[in-house]
Amino acid sequence: MVSLRVMCVAAVCAALAACAEVGPDYKVPPQALINAPAANGAFVSGASVATNAPLPDHWWRLYDDPILNRLIEKALASNVDLRAAQANLERSDALLAAARTAREPSAVADASTYYTQQSAEAVLSHVQPPRHEVYNMGITISYDLDLFGGIRRGIEAASANREAVVAARDLVRVNVAAQTARAYSDLCNAGNQLDILQQQIAVQQKRLALTRQMFAHGRVPSFTQDRDQGAIENSRAQLAPLEARKLNAAFRLATLMGQPPEAYDESLLACHTPLALKTLIPTGDARAMLSRRPDIRAAERQLAAATAEIGVQTAALYPDIKIGASIGSTGAAASFLTPLTNRFAIGPMVSWDLHRNAIRDRVEAARAESRVSLAHFDSTVLTALRETETSLDNYGAALDRLQRLESARDAARSVNDRTSELWRGGKVGGLEALDAQRTWLAAENAVAVAQADVNNDQISTFLALGGGWQ
Template sequence: MSLRTVRGGLLALLLPMTACVSGPDYHLPASAVAASPRAARALVSGQEASFSHDAPPDRWWQLYGDPQLDAYVREALAANTDLRAADANLRRASATVLEYRARGAVQAEVDASGTLTHAGGYTQASAPQSYALGLHLSYALDLAGGIRRGIEAANANAEAVAAARDQVRVVVAAAVTRAYLQVCTSNHTLTATRQVLAIQHATLEATRRLAAGGRGTDFDVSRAGAAVNRSAAGIPHLLAERQAALFELATLMGRLPADYPREAEACPQPPELEQALPVGDGWQLLQRRPDIRAAERSLAAATAMIGAETAGLYPQITLGASSGVAGTPARLLSAGGFGASIGPVLSWHWPNRRVAKARIAAASANADTTLASFDGVVLQALRQTETALSACTQELERERSLAQARGDAARAAGQAQQLYRFGRIDFLDVLSAQAALADAESALATSRAQRIDRQMDLFLSLGGGWTASSPAEGVAR
């Protein structure tokens, strides 16, 4: 039997083994919280009339119908520094995928050498010289599928990084919307505060006139002045809050704080949602939240690494071929200086099974840890969403009640002024009514700001704001 026949038979025996892949194939564990039908049910706190069961759109901020807000979010998603870093992380993960794939390709190695004979410590002019140049090719058969499992793990890790990038988009979009609405809320509160202040100024001037005419006292003037100063003291705080929100908006958009959008300063009041807030259900939430997708992809990568370590139980076999030239300069390019080894050259590395088994156990434990983390992310996502829904509902109710209280306080303040002019009540009642109006305006403004914060918390919990695309966008395939 010839050597060629032996090599051909060996190849015929080994090549079918390359279809084997060690370790478990990934699938979502039946014990995972995300696999439970109960996790996919309608959200318990999403049954109020202010919510709808429609899935929120990717660009949820457009529900406010404000073109200026839409422009700010677009700019932030293009220039935000956190997003730039997330994009760079994704490119690095993609390069890691390419690295793992390259391990399964043919490897090439070139070597060269030269020899000059010396005699008696001196180089002889006629001393023989010889040179060698060789090319060696090798290909790992990957019989146990360790390389393929490594590629699978790298792909899953890259998909997890892509999901993390999407999560940054969610956070940036919510932060821009929150900052812009804070500017508008501050302006609206400033307007209301200045209106109350104008009423108190008018009362102060009337009180001074009455005191000058003998119908009032200096005590009344002092109390009216104190009310004016108390309301005026709230304006600098509102201006500082508005300016801080403008600076934050600029930073989120990748601008210097001094380059904050000046047009946002003129926003008179926060835009309102043009429809019932769409929240979807539990199943849609699990599909949409990027942090859940990232945790699931990390679990897939950890599962693939069990296979990569399991491959260490089996011998690693490499096919190789080599060729080259060697000899003196005269013979280097002649037929006699050429040599080659063509055909399967087997390189067999026998594993240390105790080390391999220890690594398999560690990989399995890591997969269990990752599954627990995945379950924790799902539970936290559901908790956050239910909590945000409940808080948003209660703040809406609170704002409605405070709006009615503010209306009542405004009517009472107007009635008190009229009654005071006709001598039906004393001045203390007028000041009390105006103080109640100022307090009602402040409480309503605070509730409105908190309601906007609750809406942002809810949109964050719902996980919208990233463009639906391939889960591993940017990963080389």
């Protein structure tokens, strides 16, 4: 009869185990901004500087610079922020594994022994009770049927949180790649501007020497020497900030690769050539960008976790049913493991929190948290769209400015070449030739500054597009 009852209880529990989880099943809400048509079409900006081709994972290879490729690969392998992100992911893996163990049977073993004497007066006796050694040992096993899916929803939430941490790790990779490219770009652009500035100073020194000769022959007033000397000092004043910018960029590269600043690579300081992108930026469309950006994925997974948490809290409104069994032995040591001390038990166990108001409050709090997560998800989508459009717009403007300055530079160079020919033929004076050369170098410097802005806007665009992870 006992075995029949046990079998009936087990059959009923198995049937109840087929109950569905309480709480909402997660899917991206239809009203989420990521589903809006305007968030899935072509970008408004950048039509002249970008293509609809998909962005490659390793976008920095579009610059075709082996040194940049090596620096980013080293940074992705050694960056301390990435190490922290990876450790955080391992922590999430452990938390997910812990949540999954709730679906496994639990087992508890205990054993104790003690020498005891009961209190006679506690039982209104005037005879001293006997003293004897008592022991207790046993194993208890239980399995939560999770009829209403509280454990399953908890696993669902933990899994979504783990995927959000994966996305956060990928976001760190995106930023490390962009920061490394920007630091290397700053270093090379500072070297380029230093080269041009040194040429400008050399021309100014030649002009000062010629002015002194002319003053010695009474052909110019004395203040012209002071004017030329002031121009030289003004140019020299720009050397130190550029040198500092270049060295600081090398420091940034060292720390991005997990090294102290003093361990920077001195060979990098020899770079004097700006990064050159030979193709239009491949951007794809807004849909591809939103699916690629790790922060969007992290926000969506946080929304999924918050939705699953509603089910976790809702399950507390219903009884928690477990199947349990225990076997052991308890009694006097003299009767150790005899029929008089051996024991066993098997059957269902039910627990039910009847404080309904408190549980319902927690359910409402979970629903509110889900709405917060949806608002954060929408905000992240809007931010991603704004950042990408702004970056493309800034890049287009910077590229147009660079092209116009290059045209002005080319015109100044042409004037300088013709003036140099006239000077060599004795048709113009040395001052005119030096002025033409100075004008050309000033135009070269303007181009160098604009090139630095273009590189910075390119990298900002790649960062906004979310490239840099696989």
